[in-house]
Amino acid sequence: MIEFRLNGNSGVSPYQQIVQQVKSALRLGRLRIGDQLPTVKDVVGNIAINPNTVLKAYRELEHEGLVAARPGIGTFVVNSFDDTTYAAQRTLRRSLEVWLEKARRAGLDDESIEALFVDTFLFTPKEVAR
Amino acid sequence: MIFALQATDLGKRYGRKWALSNCTLDIPTGHVVGLVGPNGAGKTTLLHLAVGLLTPSTGAINVLGEGPATSAEQLGRIGFVAQNTPVYESLSIETHLKMGAALNPKWDSQLAHRRLHDLGLDPSQRAGALSGGQRAQLALTLAIAKRPSLLLLDEPVAALDPLARREFLATLMEVVAENDVSVILSSHVVADLDRVCDYLVVLAAARVQANGEIEDLLNSHHRLVGSRREVDSLPPSAHIVEVSHTERQTTVVVASEDPILDPTWSVEPLTLEDLVLAYMAQAEEQRRELVRTKVGES
Amino acid sequence: MTWFAWRQFRVQAFLVLGFLIAFAVFFAITGPHYASLFNDLTTCKAKGDCNSITNSLVNGQDTYFPFAQAFSLVLPGLLGMFWGAPLVSRELESGTYRLAWTQGVTRRRWVLTKLAVVGGASMLAAGLMSFMLTWWASPIDTLNANRFSSLIFDTSYIAPIGYAAFAFALGMTAGVLWRRTVPAMATTLGVYIAVRVPFFHFVRPHLMTPVTRVRSLKNVGNIGFERTQNGVSFVAGDTNLRNALSFSSSIVGKHGGEVTQRWLGDHCRALLLLGNPSPGKGVKVTTGIRPKAFTDCIDKIAVTFHQVLRYQPANRFWTFQWIEMSIFIVLALLLSAFSYWWVRRRIA
Numbered sequence: 186m187i188e189f190r191l192n193g194n195s196g197v198s199p200y201q202q203i204v205q206q207v208k209s210a211l212r213l214g215r216l217r218i219g220d221q222l223p224t225v226k227d228v229v230g231n232i233a234i235n236p237n238t239v240l241k242a243y244r245e246l247e248h249e250g251l252v253a254a255r256p257g258i259g260t261f262v263v264n265s266f267d268d269t270t271y272a273a274q275r276t277l278r279r280s281l282e283v284w285l286e287k288a289r290r291a292g293l294d295d296e297s298i299e300a301l302f303v304d305t306f307l308f309t310p311k312e313v314a315r
Numbered sequence: 316m317i318f319a320l321q322a323t324d325l326g327k328r329y330g331r332k333w334a335l336s337n338c339t340l341d342i343p344t345g346h347v348v349g350l351v352g353p354n355g356a357g358k359t360t361l362l363h364l365a366v367g368l369l370t371p372s373t374g375a376i377n378v379l380g381e382g383p384a385t386s387a388e389q390l391g392r393i394g395f396v397a398q399n400t401p402v403y404e405s406l407s408i409e410t411h412l413k414m415g416a417a418l419n420p421k422w423d424s425q426l427a428h429r430r431l432h433d434l435g436l437d438p439s440q441r442a443g444a445l446s447g448g449q450r451a452q453l454a455l456t457l458a459i460a461k462r463p464s465l466l467l468l469d470e471p472v473a474a475l476d477p478l479a480r481r482e483f484l485a486t487l488m489e490v491v492a493e494n495d496v497s498v499i500l501s502s503h504v505v506a507d508l509d510r511v512c513d514y515l516v517v518l519a520a521a522r523v524q525a526n527g528e529i530e531d532l533l534n535s536h537h538r539l540v541g542s543r544r545e546v547d548s549l550p551p552s553a554h555i556v557e558v559s560h561t562e563r564q565t566t567v568v569v570a571s572e573d574p575i576l577d578p579t580w581s582v583e584p585l586t587l588e589d590l591v592l593a594y595m596a597q598a599e600e601q602r603r604e605l606v607r608t609k610v611g612e613s
Numbered sequence: 614m615t616w617f618a619w620r621q622f623r624v625q626a627f628l629v630l631g632f633l634i635a636f637a638v639f640f641a642i643t644g645p646h647y648a649s650l651f652n653d654l655t656t657c658k659a660k661g662d663c664n665s666i667t668n669s670l671v672n673g674q675d676t677y678f679p680f681a682q683a684f685s686l687v688l689p690g691l692l693g694m695f696w697g698a699p700l701v702s703r704e705l706e707s708g709t710y711r712l713a714w715t716q717g718v719t720r721r722r723w724v725l726t727k728l729a730v731v732g733g734a735s736m737l738a739a740g741l742m743s744f745m746l747t748w749w750a751s752p753i754d755t756l757n758a759n760r761f762s763s764l765i766f767d768t769s770y771i772a773p774i775g776y777a778a779f780a781f782a783l784g785m786t787a788g789v790l791w792r793r794t795v796p797a798m799a800t801t802l803g804v805y806i807a808v809r810v811p812f813f814h815f816v817r818p819h820l821m822t823p824v825t826r827v828r829s830l831k832n833v834g835n836i837g838f839e840r841t842q843n844g845v846s847f848v849a850g851d852t853n854l855r856n857a858l859s860f861s862s863s864i865v866g867k868h869g870g871e872v873t874q875r876w877l878g879d880h881c882r883a884l885l886l887l888g889n890p891s892p893g894k895g896v897k898v899t900t901g902i903r904p905k906a907f908t909d910c911i912d913k914i915a916v917t918f919h920q921v922l923r924y925q926p927a928n929r930f931w932t933f934q935w936i937e938m939s940i941f942i943v944l945a946l947l948l949s950a951f952s953y954w955w956v957r958r959r960i961a
Binding site: 191193199224225226229230231232233234235236237238239 | 347481484485486487488489491492493506509510511512513
């Protein structure tokens with residue numbers, strides 16, 4: 186069962202963080218189709234946030250077609266991201282590790298690495314020629 | 316529509332000093348409301364007025380549609396945890412629960428004992444031997460086992476260590492998740508309220524400075540930064556909360572429904588803490604100004 | 614609420630109960646012995662050895678009696694201090710009123726229940742002690758025939774019930790006004806004493822018009838003469854009216870006037886010449902050693918003067934008990950009503 190963590194300083198609203206963490210877990214295979222998301226009560230018992238925040242996040246995920254609420258039972262994953270990405274993910278992770286090693290050997294510290302990555306990520310066009 | 320708390324020009328005076336004045340609020344049910352303000356701002360006064368421990372000097376207050384402490388049933392619908400969580404030190408935890416059962420029309424004994432069990436509290440222990448966090452949990456148990464429709468908490472976590480604080484708030488959120496209960500809790504630390512509240516009331520200098528759903532408040536308030544100038548260039552619908560000048564720069568916190576289109580201002584988002592601080596700072600500045608003029612006159 | 618009022622009060626109740634039980638045991642053990650001694654007094658006159666019985670009765674009970682009496686005397690005041698004063702003030706002082714008044718009971722019911730439970734217990738405790746003591750001390754009280762005297766009256770039968778109610782209500786009022794326990798306790802004790810002492814000195818004798826009785830001096834024992842700086846004066850000792858509350862006693866002329874120096878000089882020359890005891894020393898009359906000058910003078914005095922006694926007779930004892938208890942209960946009710954009102958309206 187996934188456990189949520191909130192980063193108070195990230196500038197991202199709590200409900201967005203929950204949405205992102207669910208999506209991230211889906212992508213990484215930690216959440217699969219049929220898995221149950223933790224109940225609102227369990228989430229707020231863990232991280233003290235307003236239950237409405239959790240409900241809002243779950244509703245957005247439902248709106249995006251990723252989860253579905255079954256009344257009286259819970260909220261379940263009904264869809265995931267394209268499975269084909271799993272294989273690509275493993276290769277990409279490897280290249281990323283290589284790149285990181287190069288960056289460290291070039292003398293970049295953590296913050297410079299992060300800044301470089303974020304900058305490139307933000308300013309690279311999103312559409313990819315297929 | 317029944318409001319959790321409805322105040323109309325409510326005021327409370329001690330001698331010549333007003334602890335609360337011109338308080339008008341319509342707080343809807345179904346929210347976790349944060350009542351925030353500096354010490355002495357009137358938070359405790361407002362909560363005590365809501366539970367009938369104080370009577371108004373002016374104005375009126377209704378809680379769940381009725382006047383406070385008007386009947387046993389009405390008292391039974393509200394759970395209250397006072398500041399510093401008073402308990403009967405010489406009585407055991409179990410006796411406190413028995414008291415709750417004897418004095419409240421709707422008492423869920425199972426719930427109370429289950430909570431004690433979950434918290435690892437020994438019912439035979441004297442309440443005076445508990446730690447601050449445990450006492451707060453006991454007080455909360457007493458309040459929620461009443462099965463109230465409204466929970467009022469006066470600075471419940473102020474004296475607690477970080478772990479106890481988080482556990483208390485987490486427990487409170489569990490209660491909200493499972494039951495149809497509205498909550499009003501006060502604090503002078505915004506960070507406590509940030510994640511658990513979805514509605515905010517800012518009290519400072521004995522008055523309500525701002526109130527509303529947190530999302531609306533955050534959407535309608537902005538921080539504007541620009542070159543040093545007078546601030547009359549802003550649209551009239553913008554309500555200025557706080558202004559500060561440095562040599563080169565002017566920073567303004569405004570509440571505005573309309574977008575700020577003037578390109579000479581750089582618009583920044585505000586955190587809840589910034590927003591509250593801006594209101595509190597303005598109230599404090601007004602108070603100081605008042606004192607200065609009074610001293611100047613004498 | 615009744616249960617909880619009792620629960621909060623439990624420890625204090627048991628403390629006093631402990632004392633009451635201790636006294637009860639003591640009374641139960643020693644009481645029958647004294648009662649049977651007393652019964653023997655009715656038969657001993659024939660045999661003529663009443664003195665020893667009387668002595669053992671008096672010595673026995675007189676040893677313990679003051680102790681028990683003292684407790685019974687202070688009990689109402691103590692109850693007021695320890696049961697009444699903290700009743701509301703402790704909750705106000707410690708802040709637990711914020712818990713108590715936000716449960717599902719109205720403030721009205723909270724006050725009334727506490728009042729009834731602890732006030733009722735006060736009256737009960739004082740009444741129990743008083744009846745136990747009166748029963749146990751009955752032999753010696755009958756012997757001494759001083760039921761109406763202050764200390765005995767104050768610790769008999771139903772009067773202490775009134776005192777306890779009053780002290781309790783006083784304590785509760787002090788607690789409600791001070792909002793702090795220690796000053797409330799001190800105030801309670803102070804005011805209680807300040808009311809009770811003047812009451813039995815100045816008020817009790819006047820509760821009903823005293824009976825007036827005139828007696829010939831021939832029938833009065835314990836009279837004599839005392840040498841003073843001015844000469845000799847005539848004194849009549851305390852009359853011993855059995856079980857009555859003495860109001861005043863005086864020697865007055867049948868047509869007014871008093872036994873003055875001059876009168877004695879005119880009518881009792883012989884007496885004045887009798888011996889020359891030093892000033893201040895009495896020339897008392899004792900049985901068997903009455904000089905003729907004495908008796909002559911007394912006969913002459915008895916012709917012109919008589920003794921006027923004003924007192925509350927023994928048969929008014931119970932009436933006075935009821936009156937006094939009622940007065941203090943009325944005071945208690947007034948104080949209770951006031952503190953009830955204060956808690957409901959003014960602590961807000």
